[in-house]
Amino acid sequence: MVVSSTTTTVTVVSLFAVLLRVLVSLGPYSGESTPPKYGDYEAQRHWMEITLHVPPSQWYRNSTHNDLSYWGLDYPPLTAYQSYAHGLLFLNSSVPESVALHSSRGYESPKSKLLMRSTVLSSDLLIFFPSALYFVYAYRLHVSSVNGNNAAIGWQLAMILLNPCLILIDHGHFQYNSISLGLTIGAVAAILSRHEIVGSVLFSLALNHKQMSAYFAPAFLGYLLGKCLRRKHPIFEICKLGFAVLGTFAVIWFPYLHSLEAFSEASVLSRLAPFERGIYEDYVASFWCISSIIIKWKNLFSVQSLKIISFSTTILSFLPSMVHQIGAPSDMGFIYSLLNCSFSFYFFSYQVHEKSILLPLLPASLLALEEPFAFSWLVHYGMLSMYPLLCRDNLILQYVTLLLFFVLIYSSLDGSGPVMKRDFFSIRKALMALSLICSMSLHLVYLVVQPPKKYPFLFEALIMILCFSQFLIMVIHTNIKQWRLETPSRISKSRKNI
Ligand SMILES: *[C@@H]1O[C@H](CO)[C@@H](O)[C@H](O)[C@H]1NC(C)=O
Ligand SMILES: *[C@@H]1O[C@H](CO)[C@@H](O)[C@H](O)[C@H]1NC(C)=O
Secondary structure (H helix, E strand, O other): OHHHHHHHHHHHHHHHHHHHHHHHHOOOOOOOOOOOOOOHHHHHHHHHHHHHHOOHHHOOOOOOOOOOOOOOOOOOHHHHHHHHHHHHHHHHHHOHHHHOOOOOOOOOOHHHHHHHHHHHHHHHHHHHHHHHHHHHHHHHHHHOOOOOOHHHHHHHHHHHHOOHHHHHHHHHHHOOHHHHHHHHHHHHHHHHOOOHHHHHHHHHHHHHHOHHHHHHHHHHHHHHHHHHHOOOOHHHHHHHHHHHHHHHHHHHOHHHHOOHHHHHHOOHHHHHOOHHHOOEOOOOOOHHHHHOOOOOHHHHOOHHHHHHHHHHHHHHHHHHHHHHHHHOOOHHHHHHHHHHHHHHHHHHOOOEOHHHHHHHHHHHHHOOOOOHHHHHHHHHHHHHHOHHHHHHOOOHHHHHHHHHHHHHHHHHOOOOOOOOOOOOOHHHHHHHHHHHHHHHHHHHHHHHOOOOOOOOOHHHHHHHHHHHHHHHHHHHHHHHHHHHOOOHHHHHHHHHHO
16 A cells, blocks of 8 residues: 555656656757857757767767867767767667768757657656666665655655756756766665665766766765775775776776777867866856956966866865765765765866756755755755856746746645754844845846846846855855764764763
C-alpha cells in the first residue's frame, strides 16, 4: 500500500516535470533566426555536424573542415561523443541536410528543431530523472529519515525536477546541463549509498562532459578523503578510488592518448580553458564582475596575474568547507560542502557565465528538505541573475510561468512536511520584503524602461548587485551551517564525555 502510493506520487511528479519541459521546448531558443553566429542551439548543431564528418583526432584542431573560430568545440570529449550519437541517431537519420558538412550552417527547420529538442529531452529523461530518484531514495535511507512521509518524498523530487532555472536553460535556451548535472546527482546518490567507486566513476563522467563540474570537485575530494582516512587501510582505499577516476578518464580520452604528439599538439586542453576572454564576460553576479564597478581589475593586472589571483581566492574560499569534510566527513556535511564549494567557484573563478548559477543550484535543490527557505531564495535570485539572458532569448512567458509553478508547489508543503522556520526577526522580514520589492521592480524596469545613454548596462548591473548580495548572505549562512552540523566524530566524543 505504502509502496504503491509512493510510486503514484513519484509518477505524477515526473510526468508533470516532463510536461513542463515539453511546453518550454515549443518556445524559442538561443540565437533563433539571428545570423551570422546564431546561439547555443547552433553551437550544439554544429558540433553534431563536425563530429559526424571529421575524425576524432581533428575535433579540437583548426582545419579546412573545422574552423574553430565558428563555434569550435570547447567541452571535453564526452560532450563530443554525445554530439556524435545525437547527430547520428536523431538528425542524420531523418534530416541529413541539417548536419551536412559546411552547407548546414545555421540550419533551422520545424522538423530539425523537433529533433534537436528531443535530444535534450531524452538525455534529461535518461540521466537526470533516474539520478534524481536515486538521490531521493538514498537520502531517505542514509541521510535523513525525518519527514519520511509520502508527501515529503514527492515534494523533494519536485524541488529537484522542477527547478525552473535548469528547465529554462536546457529546454528553452538550449544546452545539455541535465547530463553533467544528472551524472553529478547520480554520483552523490551512489556515494551516499556507500557505492564509492560507482560514485567516482559517475563524477568523472560528469567532469568529462562539462569541465565546470569541477566546481564540485573539492567537496567530493574532501568527503572521500576524509572517509578513506578513517578506514583500516587508507592508502589502499584512496588508490581504489584513484584508479576508478584515472580509468574513466583514460577510456574517455582514448582517441587522444594513442600518440603523445596528438595529445600535446591537439589543442584540446587549451580549447577547454579559454583564458583570453578575460576574467568575466557580460554581467554576472560574481565577485570580479561586481567589484569591477569600483576596482578596474582588467586595467590593474595582467591576464597572467588575474589568473593567479582568481585561482588563489577560489581555493581560499572553498578551503574551509573542504577541510571540514576531511576532518569530519558526514553525509549531510557532504551535501552542504557541494553547495559551498560550487559557490566559491561561481564567485571567484575565472570566466564565469550567468548560466553557471545552475551548478550551485543543484546541491541547493538536494538540500531542499533541510534548507527549504535558502533553496527557494537561491532559485528566485538565480532566476533573476539569468533574467537578462532569458529576455534576449524571448523566454519571458516561460520564465514567469515556471516561476509561478515553482512557488505554488514549493508552498504546497508549507508547515506539513519540511519544517519552515517561522521565527524570523521582524528586521529580517523587513529586509527580505525590501529585497523582493527590489527584485520585482527590477524585473519590470528592465523590460519597459530604456536605460540612460551614458550607462547602457545600468539595469544589468543593478540586477547583478542585488543577486550577488543575496547569494553572499545565503552562502555565509550555509557555510556556518556546515560547520555547525553534528558530525559523527563530535557525537562520539560527546558520548565519551558522558
Ligand atoms: C582556422 O581555419 C580557417 C579555415 O581554414 C581559417 O579561416 C581560420 O582563420 C583558422 N583559424 C585559426 C584560429 O587559426
Ligand atoms: C548520414 O546520412 C546519409 C544519408 O542518409 C548517409 O549517406 C551517411 O552515411 C550518414 N552519415 C553517417 C556519418 O552515418
